[in-house]
Amino acid sequence: MTMVFKHLARAAAVTVVLTGSSLTALAQGTAGSAADDGIVVYNAQHASLTQAWADGFTRDTGIKVTLRKGGDMELGNQIVQEGAASPADVFVTENSPAMALVDKAGLFAPLAADVLAQTPENFRPANGHWTGVAARSTVFAYNTAKLKPEQLPKSLLDLADPSWKGRWAASPAGADFQAIVGALLQLKGEAATASWLKGVKDNAKPYKGNGVAMKAVNAGEVEGAVIYHYYYVGDQANTGENSKNVALHYFRNNDPGAFLSLSGAGVLASSKHKAEAQAFVKWMTGTKGQEILRDGNAYEYAIASGVASNAKLEPIAKLQAPKVTPETLNNKAVTDLMTAAGLL
Amino acid sequence: MTHPTLDPRTPAFRDAVHPGINAREDGARGEGAWRSPTAGEGWRWRRPNGPAAAIALAALVSLIALLPLGFVAWIAVQTGWDTVAALVFRPRVGELLVNTLLLELATLPPAIILAVALAWLTERSDLPGARLWAWLAVAPLAVPAFVHSYAWITVAPGLHGLSGATLVSVLAYFPFLYVPVAAQMRRLDPAMEDVAASLGLGPWEVFLRVVLPQLRLPICGGALLVGLHLLAEYGLYVMIQFDTFTTAIVDQFQSAYNGPAANMLAGVLVLCCLALLGAETAVRGNERYARVGSGAARLPDRRRLGNATLPALLVPALTAALSLGVPLVTLGRWLLIGGAAVWGPAVLGAIGQTALLALAGAALTTLAALPMAWLSVRAPGRLQRIMEACHYHVGALPGVVVALALVTITVRVALPLYQTVATVLLAYGLLFLPRALVGLRGSIAQAPVELERAAMSLGRTPFQAVRQTTLRLAAPGAAASMAMVALGIANELTATLMLAPNGTRTLATEFWSFTAELDYAGAAPYAVLMVLASLPLTFLLHAQSKRAAGR
Numbered sequence: 001m002t003m004v005f006k007h008l009a010r011a012a013a014v015t016v017v018l019t020g021s022s023l024t025a026l027a028q029g030t031a032g033s034a035a036d037d038g039i040v041v042y043n044a045q046h047a048s049l050t051q052a053w054a055d056g057f058t059r060d061t062g063i064k065v066t067l068r069k070g071g072d073m074e075l076g077n078q079i080v081q082e083g084a085a086s087p088a089d090v091f092v093t094e095n096s097p098a099m100a101l102v103d104k105a106g107l108f109a110p111l112a113a114d115v116l117a118q119t120p121e122n123f124r125p126a127n128g129h130w131t132g133v134a135a136r137s138t139v140f141a142y143n144t145a146k147l148k149p150e151q152l153p154k155s156l157l158d159l160a161d162p163s164w165k166g167r168w169a170a171s172p173a174g175a176d177f178q179a180i181v182g183a184l185l186q187l188k189g190e191a192a193t194a195s196w197l198k199g200v201k202d203n204a205k206p207y208k209g210n211g212v213a214m215k216a217v218n219a220g221e222v223e224g225a226v227i228y229h230y231y232y233v234g235d236q237a238n239t240g241e242n243s244k245n246v247a248l249h250y251f252r253n254n255d256p257g258a259f260l261s262l263s264g265a266g267v268l269a270s271s272k273h274k275a276e277a278q279a280f281v282k283w284m285t286g287t288k289g290q291e292i293l294r295d296g297n298a299y300e301y302a303i304a305s306g307v308a309s310n311a312k313l314e315p316i317a318k319l320q321a322p323k324v325t326p327e328t329l330n331n332k333a334v335t336d337l338m339t340a341a342g343l344l
Numbered sequence: 345m346t347h348p349t350l351d352p353r354t355p356a357f358r359d360a361v362h363p364g365i366n367a368r369e370d371g372a373r374g375e376g377a378w379r380s381p382t383a384g385e386g387w388r389w390r391r392p393n394g395p396a397a398a399i400a401l402a403a404l405v406s407l408i409a410l411l412p413l414g415f416v417a418w419i420a421v422q423t424g425w426d427t428v429a430a431l432v433f434r435p436r437v438g439e440l441l442v443n444t445l446l447l448e449l450a451t452l453p454p455a456i457i458l459a460v461a462l463a464w465l466t467e468r469s470d471l472p473g474a475r476l477w478a479w480l481a482v483a484p485l486a487v488p489a490f491v492h493s494y495a496w497i498t499v500a501p502g503l504h505g506l507s508g509a510t511l512v513s514v515l516a517y518f519p520f521l522y523v524p525v526a527a528q529m530r531r532l533d534p535a536m537e538d539v540a541a542s543l544g545l546g547p548w549e550v551f552l553r554v555v556l557p558q559l560r561l562p563i564c565g566g567a568l569l570v571g572l573h574l575l576a577e578y579g580l581y582v583m584i585q586f587d588t589f590t591t592a593i594v595d596q597f598q599s600a601y602n603g604p605a606a607n608m609l610a611g612v613l614v615l616c617c618l619a620l621l622g623a624e625t626a627v628r629g630n631e632r633y634a635r636v637g638s639g640a641a642r643l644p645d646r647r648r649l650g651n652a653t654l655p656a657l658l659v660p661a662l663t664a665a666l667s668l669g670v671p672l673v674t675l676g677r678w679l680l681i682g683g684a685a686v687w688g689p690a691v692l693g694a695i696g697q698t699a700l701l702a703l704a705g706a707a708l709t710t711l712a713a714l715p716m717a718w719l720s721v722r723a724p725g726r727l728q729r730i731m732e733a734c735h736y737h738v739g740a741l742p743g744v745v746v747a748l749a750l751v752t753i754t755v756r757v758a759l760p761l762y763q764t765v766a767t768v769l770l771a772y773g774l775l776f777l778p779r780a781l782v783g784l785r786g787s788i789a790q791a792p793v794e795l796e797r798a799a800m801s802l803g804r805t806p807f808q809a810v811r812q813t814t815l816r817l818a819a820p821g822a823a824a825s826m827a828m829v830a831l832g833i834a835n836e837l838t839a840t841l842m843l844a845p846n847g848t849r850t851l852a853t854e855f856w857s858f859t860a861e862l863d864y865a866g867a868a869p870y871a872v873l874m875v876l877a878s879l880p881l882t883f884l885l886h887a888q889s890k891r892a893a894g895r
Contacts (some may be wrong), residue, residue, distance in 0.1 A: 007477070046861075061741075065845050072599060074597060077603075078755070081602070087763070111502065173595035174598075211860075212585075212862070215862065219501050219502060242862060335596075338594075339431075339434075342435050342436035342439070344436070344605070
């Protein structure tokens with residue numbers, strides 16, 4: 001018996017040698033090295049935007065940045081489950097609810113005063129556990145051949161009306177749409193949100209991703225879609241092939257549909273590189289980081305360090321966004337309501 | 345570690361005469377005695393110990409393979425009946441069930457008809473260029489399903505819903521039916537058809553009443569494979585805007601991570617898989633299909649198509665145009681649009697990481713399948729059959745179920761393993777264990793057991809004997825197994841997305857993130873590389889199926 005196992009052990013050893021080198025190589029290529037000489041960023045923002053931030057930061061400071069890709073809520077929930085053992089140093093999201101989730105679990109380290117000072121108070125939570133780094137506006141992107149301006153919905157809530165059945169699109173599984181629902185929940189309460197979601201289930205065609213939804217609007221498969229503004233601006237600046245028949249309708253008037261969603265960044269309390277992590281958040285909200293928003297092709301609003309937004313964007317002051325408290329946006333309640341409505 | 349027939353005494357006899365022989369021998373013998381057993385005592389330790397070690401190892405692998413299923417059961421118990429009921433018995437689950445059922449019902453019949461028609465044309469008719477058409481009928485397997493949908497969504501942006509999903513599913517998966525059906529057609533004994541014809545049946549009746557019934561096993565097997573893939577597929581249906589359990593689980597995963605809702609959907613999905621397995625067993629039946637009588641069957645005649653040649657040519661030509669032409673033309677177009685700019689160093693990095701993961705995963709999976717493969721050939725029995733089922737069932741589970749189980753298990757109880765290469769490799773091992781097992785078992789069965797016996801009579805220990813004879817002879821089969829596993833890993837998307845360590849970039853995940861941003865030109869290089877890597881393996885598979893049929 002021992003003999004047999006000895007041989008098996010030898011065979012296993014051969015396999016380990018065979019695969020060992022590849023595993024080492026993989027480990028070197030991935031998390032293993034990053035933990036020691038740099039920071040790990042759980043990134044739910046657009047990969048190209050955060051990569052640009054990370055590259056600029058590394059250029060200025062020499063600190064390496066490793067990105068893990070994922071959705072807002074996927075990574076947020078992941079950090080909560082990882083708890084104190086999380087390998088993440090910084091968490092960057094597209095929307096606020098995932099930041100609120102991690103904050104509620106007490107996993108953020110408070111940001112330093114000089115980091116917070118770069119962002120105006122209305123673009124960050126009062127407790128200072130994380131900060132806004134960029135913002136995006138809810139819009140109704142519509143097909144100009146199918147809808148005249150006077151036929152557009154006055155409020156986001158109108159889209160639950162039976163007259164809109166089958167005419168508009170959304171991406172309900174995405175963090176963006178869920179952030180909008182979160183704002184609605186905060187502004188109008190649970191009953192109104194639940195009944196609106198029921199209307200969404202009846203009326204909206206579900207797509208996977210805002211870009212895909214806009215593409216469907218452009219192709220005329222639906223008349224409009226509830227998405228964020230930059231999908232349109234970005235496509236227009238690029239080839240325009242997914243948006244040539246599309247225009248944006250801003251709801252304004254403090255309507256829930258005028259919700260301005262804050263992208264957040266925070267430093268994890270469990271981070272072993274807090275100084276570097278704080279420096280990265282400071283860099284993102286600093287002049288250079290915000291200028292990437294202004295000059296790059298992310299087309300999200302710059303909100304900090306007094307940097308103006310990209311000139312192609314509707315001025316932030318004209319959006320008439322409703323006042324929402326980002327730190328109490330509750331995505332768990334949103335997904336529960338959406339699951340109950342059959343959207344998830 | 346030898347076959348029971350090696351020793352004239354049956355195991356039952358041995359146990360009756362020498363109860364507890366294993367324990368005594370294990371404890372008492374020194375290594376020297378093991379190396380040079382005398383002829384008289386050789387039989388006493390060889391047989392019981394060998395299988396015992398292999399059984400222990402196979403049992404360990406079986407237990408690990410039961411992890412995902414056990415996890416789903418455990419989470420159901422943990423969640424509590426009320427929550428389970430609220431999450432399972434809701435309209436959304438009903439919708440997904442209807443969608444999934446409709447997809448299976450809409451996809452399988454056309455796929456079966458297409459596969460049988462192509463198999464008949466390429467194997468039993470005088471269709472011009474039959475060999476070429478046969479290759480072209482297998483080649484779509486080299487195009488990952490989500491690349492098929494990417495091509496189709498480019499060509500026909502309006503494609504969506506059940507009709508779109510069905511079209512792409514049939515085109516992507518019919519080769520799984522074509523390969524076994526064509527192999528079976530090659531080895532049918534034409535004498536049966538002759539008898540039927542001599543009794544007055546026309547050609548169509550002969551086909552329907554004699555040929556088709558003999559295709560039952562390959563059709564059932566192929567349909568099961570297609571059906572399971574339809575349940576597990578993610579990328580294809582996301583692009584085509586069609587919700588199945590798998591896409592809904594990923595939605596839940598992205599919205600609430602590994603919450604109870606995701607896990608309950610996974611539970612229902614597992615039930616769907618089990619239902620499919622059960623349906624296949626019921627339909628397969630247990631008739632005898634082997635020919636009776638001595639001698640070899642003669643080669644079947646090829647029926648002359650005559651005037652029907654041109655219309656008959658349309659079938660394989662149209663199939664090839666839709667299943668290969670569309671993806672290749674689309675890829676070519678995006679490559680041209682992307683130009684040199686899309687071939688950055690990131691592509692090279694993704695190739696490297698994919699190759700390493702595929703290599704490591706294939707080696708480990710094949711090694712893990714080895715004890716079971718050897719046991720099922722050399723020492724079959726009831727326990728072995730149960731363990732074999734444990735090995736096989738996990739391959740029927742969608743990657744999303746396996747990944748969700750491993751995410752939760754590692755994050756809750758084995759955090760050091762969480763998001764590591766080890767966990768991804770474990771997921772690959774679970775998903776592709778059956779592939780490794782099938783190849784290994786076939787080749788071990790072809791290695792004569794007498795060589796093991798001879799080696800042991802020359803003083804080798806059982807393990808040495810197996811290693812120096814059977815394993816060497818089985819090496820080509822093991823290589824084929826590894827190739828099949830590696831191919832699966834190179835194209836795996838869902839489990840990789842959910843489990844991979846920070847910074848992992850495989851061809852599949854990179855392709856996926858580019859298409860998610862609608863950057864189809866940027867995605868093209870990764871798709872091309874996946875196709876190129878898969879092509880040789882696809883042809884290997886085709887060649888093997890021909891060899892298995894003896895032609």
